[in-house]
Amino acid sequence: MLVEVILEADINCPLCSALEKIVKRVCDDLNVPFTVKYAAHRSVASYEETTSFHTFSREWIERYGSSEHRSALSKIGKVLDMIQSAGLQTYPNLIVRWHDGVRPREIVIRGYDPREAREFARNLITLLMYLKRR
Numbered sequence: 001m002l003v004e005v006i007l008e009a010d011i012n013c014p015l016c017s018a019l020e021k022i023v024k025r026v027c028d029d030l031n032v033p034f035t036v037k038y039a040a041h042r043s044v045a046s047y048e049e050t051t052s053f054h055t056f057s058r059e060w061i062e063r064y065g066s067s068e069h070r071s072a073l074s075k076i077g078k079v080l081d082m083i084q085s086a087g088l089q090t091y092p093n094l095i096v097r098w099h100d101g102v103r104p105r106e107i108v109i110r111g112y113d114p115r116e117a118r119e120f121a122r123n124l125i126t127l128l129m130y131l132k133r134r
Contacts, residue, residue, distance in 0.1 A: 005034045094109040
């Protein structure tokens with residue numbers, strides 16, 4: 001099964017740099033393609049719309065969100081608009097993609113706590129090994 005890992009990162013983010021080293025080592029060991037996509041508003045790729053850009057947009061929630069998410073828009077809509085217009089995405093975002101035989105699938109892991117680096121690496125290894133065996 002084809003599995004790939006993409007790190008959405010801010011070029012100025014120290015958490016992104018730390019996570020990149022861990023994920024690169026894991027992916028190299030497991031022979032899984034790994035790409036870093038610099039997607040923050042301060043990066044050279046700022047013209048690209050990122051996963052977090054869509055997730056934190058009013059349009060995304062109206063189109064794909066649950067009824068609870070849509071009903072919450074009246075309370076948080078202005079905040080979502082501000083986040084999107086200011087380009088305030090959350091980084092890092094680690095995207096694990098695979099194809100299940102029917103359609104492409106993905107898991108998005110948002111954020112990273114360096115105090116849990118070993119556990120994060122172990123969990124990522126477990127996930128990637130499972131997906132590769134399917």
